[in-house]
Amino acid sequence: MTDPQQFTQVLHNWAEIFMRRSMRDFIQSSKDSGLSVTQLSTLFRLHHKGFCGVSEVGDHLGITHAAASQMVERLVQLRLLERAEDPRDRRVKHLTLTVKGQELVQESIQARRRWMEELTNALTPQEHGLIIDALTILTAAARQLETSKKMKDE
Amino acid sequence: MTDPQQFTQVLHNWAEIFMRRSMRDFIQSSKDSGLSVTQLSTLFRLHHKGFCGVSEVGDHLGITHAAASQMVERLVQLRLLERAEDPRDRRVKHLTLTVKGQELVQESIQARRRWMEELTNALTPQEHGLIIDALTILTAAARQLETSKKMKDE
């Protein structure tokens, strides 16, 4: 097996176990909070982006703008989202997480964090060092890909 | 920042970008295949476990056994799942993926695989080596945790 193939394979193995764990936690969070997976996904998106408009939410989830508007309305009712007018273009709604919304996202992240602490405890300091270096590189590369792709889309 | 904290933080950074990407692909797969997130999730579970019963599907998703039975029925109708009697306990249904079901899972994995190839190309062979070592350790530790937790539950 050549090196790049081996690399992809190793990444894949890790992805498989990581996804299994994360999806389970995510579905669990969804049940706990009483929100659908798409609703929770929207909160996470806002956690990452900071703010966005209603149409963007819909495009991202592959649903109509009408459906997105209704979903946002529900999240606003639940006091998880703030919906304000964008002063620069008053057609646009400026969606942001409320404090309550941020807390909910943090709770959902906590489960993962606990798992990571278990992983931390299962490894030696030497292994920590190695993995820190590796994941730092990997994360930087992934971020780079993410932003360069975004540039291309716009 | 002490070493274990830094380790957890780095793991967390990677998790964040990885999850964002994977959830997007997963929701996209769900749309493409016309299956709900929970249905697709069940196919992935069977891909991993090999087989399981109907109640187990329900427990895992946090829905009633009745709902699980109906969901399985839909997947069987779509020829994605095979539902056979377990010869050792004829109350139990032995659920497995059909070839078509396996193909669908593979398609869903493909998107991730393409992303990983992009990542692969963005890094040098030296970096590959480092990351291979790190992720191999990490994956082994995660698998260990997974099986030891399973032992405890049973």
Added chain:
DNA sequence: TTATATAGTTAAGTTCGTTTAACCAATTAA
């Protein structure tokens, strides 16, 4: 100015996935 495009909302109708409750069949315990 007028026309067109964009962002979002609302209402009506539909579909899908869920629950509850009643049920059957197979297994295990008394």
Added chain:
DNA sequence: TTAATTGGTTAAACGAACTTAACTATATAA
């Protein structure tokens, strides 16, 4: 053998979330 338990199915009813279509308001182009 009988009773209780376990695994799964079915039917009826319900609610959440979606779509289409019509609408308002703002912004931009002709």
